[in-house]
Amino acid sequence: MGDGVTDIVPGDFVILNWRAVCGRCRACRRGRPWYCFDTHNAASPMTLQDGTPLSAALGIGAFADKTLVHAGQCTKVDPTAPPEVVGLLGCGVMAGLGAAINTGGVTRGDTVAVIGCGGVGDAAIAGAELAGARTIIAVDVDDLKLLWATELGATHTINTGGMDTDAVVAEMQRLTDGFGADVVIDAVGRPETWKQAFYGRDLAGTVVLVGVPAPDYRLELPLIDVFGRGGSLKSSWYGDCLPSRDFPMLVDLYQQGRLPLEKFVSERIGIDDVEAAFAKMHEGSVLRSVVMFDGAGR
Numbered sequence: 001m002g003d004g005v006t007d008i009v010p011g012d013f014v015i016l017n018w019r020a021v022c023g024r025c026r027a028c029r030r031g032r033p034w035y036c037f038d039t040h041n042a043a044s045p046m047t048l049q050d051g052t053p054l055s056a057a058l059g060i061g062a063f064a065d066k067t068l069v070h071a072g073q074c075t076k077v078d079p080t081a082p083p084e085v086v087g088l089l090g091c092g093v094m095a096g097l098g099a100a101i102n103t104g105g106v107t108r109g110d111t112v113a114v115i116g117c118g119g120v121g122d123a124a125i126a127g128a129e130l131a132g133a134r135t136i137i138a139v140d141v142d143d144l145k146l147l148w149a150t151e152l153g154a155t156h157t158i159n160t161g162g163m164d165t166d167a168v169v170a171e172m173q174r175l176t177d178g179f180g181a182d183v184v185i186d187a188v189g190r191p192e193t194w195k196q197a198f199y200g201r202d203l204a205g206t207v208v209l210v211g212v213p214a215p216d217y218r219l220e221l222p223l224i225d226v227f228g229r230g231g232s233l234k235s236s237w238y239g240d241c242l243p244s245r246d247f248p249m250l251v252d253l254y255q256q257g258r259l260p261l262e263k264f265v266s267e268r269i270g271i272d273d274v275e276a277a278f279a280k281m282h283e284g285s286v287l288r289s290v291v292m293f294d295g296a297g298r
């Protein structure tokens, strides 16, 4: 524990986050800390015992039984919650939930479509259900993912394999009284999926891009369509979450049986199984594989 750390003590049950807000940048000062432009990570470099420097992914560094983070990256939550379930809030599951609830502002009665139903997209579906959406369309190219999406709250599914953008949009419109969805969340991040989101939403609707595009992806579309269709086109960084606000609340909802976070845990594995788990994720046979360390399951 470093000097000056007062909010947490050894033994606290915390979820790690990768956007510890600074409280001082221009976004924080304007009361929008979820956009913080100067988020904190540990100031000291992490090393192995022999001094070999380590670079922690996203300033957290998973796949290790010890790590070094900034105190602000630790959010205390209900210590009776199972760590292998609620720990998922530390990254993609929070990003998806927040894409729906925070960035998309999904509210009671909305129609929502989510493109890409992996861990992030399914969390957006769970978030849309939690917020009271009346129609939730899961869109993927994999039938197994669509099945899981229905278990997390999707009311309709579209397998877009082999369909062009017009056909996908027509199907989204058919499922929303001919209009398109109020909020469409792209949890893939490819030009074609973003266009499906852009044209698959209702007039004045919202597009949320939470999937991370590759640097060489390009978009081309008529600017008049951007104007004429109105609404808002947003990106979602980590679900625009505020860990201190969102993690304890979402853990409480899970504990009350109102947020089925356990459905994201496809398997519990040991550290030696990590490579195989990545292969399963690539082939689409798991949503999330959670590494269990000694004592972590308590």
Ligand SMILES: NC(=O)c1ccc[n+]([C@@H]2O[C@H](COP(=O)([O-])OP(=O)(O)OC[C@H]3O[C@@H](n4cnc5c(N)ncnc54)[C@H](O)[C@@H]3O)[C@@H](O)[C@H]2O)c1
Pocket (backbone or CB within 6 Å): 091, 092, 095, 115, 116, 117, 118, 119, 120, 121, 139, 140, 141, 142, 145, 160, 187, 188, 189, 190, 193, 209, 210, 211, 212, 213, 236, 237, 238, 239, 281, 284, 287
């Ligand atoms: N914005 C953030 O802060 C944030 C945080 C975490 C992850 N992400 C990003 O979210 C994205 C999704 O992550 P994930 O963990 O859910 O990945 P994943 O691999 O578990 O899921 C991706 C899903 O998209 C589907 N898919 C692929 N191509 C498709 C297409 N053309 N049309 C429809 N569906 C398609 C796949 O079948 C799969 O179900 C990634 O780009 C990831 O980097 C963003």
